[in-house]
Amino acid sequence: MGRWLKDQKERKKQEIRTHNAQLHAAVSVAGVAAAVAALAASNASPDMSAAHPKMPSKISTTIASAAALVASHCIEIAEEMGADHNHISTTVNSAINARTNGDIMTLTAGAATALRAAATLRARLQKGYGAATFAQADEMGEEGKEPNILTSMNFVSKGGELLKRTRKGALHWKRVSFNINSNWQVVAKMKSKHMAGTFTKTKKCIVSWVYNDTPAWPGREREDASEHMAYFGIKTVDRVIEFECRSKGDKHMWTEGIQHMLNRRANIT
Structure with a gap:
């Protein structure tokens, strides 16, 4: 039974590590969603700087609304999983300042890496400590x-x-x-x-x-x-x-x- 308890303790460590990786991935994805939503909202805003103000199309407004919904849901999931509110706020506030293709690609690559890391740890946990x-x-x-x-x-x-x-x-x-x-x-x-x-x-x-x-x-x-x-x-x-x-x-x-x-x-x- 002592050996079983030792295995349980090691499993707990692995579970905590996996959960932390999932939290990081969730916050990273929320940041990407927030950046996309901010960019879509920017494109859907009326352009009043030109000589002839240009109104946004219905499709751009719809995409902006959908992106905002996805971003809100991603943030909610991250919070439900236990992510720190300040961490989420910092990540989202930084992400919404992304404007160039390079900024969006950097955020996306970071989120993809975090997701792969979380998936690897989850698979290792299930395989190594499945029973x-x-x-x-x-x-x-x-x-x-x-x-x-x-x-x-x-x-x-x-x-x-x-x-x-x-x-x-x-x-x-x-x-x-x-x-x-x-x-x-x-x-x-x-x-x-x-x-x-x-x-x-x-x-x-x-x-x-x-x-x-x-x-x-x-x-x-x-x-x-x-x-x-x-x-x-x-x-x-x-x-x-x-x-x-x-x-x-x-x-x-x-x-x-x-x-x-x-x-x-x-x-x-």
Whole structure:
């Protein structure tokens, strides 16, 4: 278990490094979007300096409006990911002063480099620390039981795609995984993707129970693949979160793995 905790500590360092790289990439992209929006707005402004003032075309005004919307969304994503407000403001204010092709190309190249670095670190994290190694404990008494336990625990530690239902009934795909932290708490990590997978937003919560008898969601039974769907839930501090699995076999692996983690916590504490 000590070796597993050491692996978890190293994984935490890698996660922090990856997250910081993603923050830098998000702020860099927000800067590029702000520069493009500022340039588009400048081109859409009336030219009153000439002898005959020239009014902007409808297409230039539309592009300026669209660029401003994209820039605003990029800034919002960076803030939601945890980027420092002053850092974002400094980057954006510097970017909107870009006027030449060279300025825009420099900003774009910097953002592209930041995105590649974040993607490399994310891939390295998933490849090198995709599954936790758990020590053997009290289940050793029955032959063949321990490998099955480790398989299910490694399955939920690595995680996968699950359909999550919000409080209002909306459905969203999440990348979900479960692990045990240094305080022996079972933690669920849910990741959602933004901007076609360019950025990810992560939410964590402490799990105290798993429900394997969650009923089917209303309306889902009418779909063609309804007979293959299965549902389970987890109890957190403030609510019960429900998920939809693609099959009963997947549900069994999820609920078994989470339950074994909860059992380990109970045995230790």
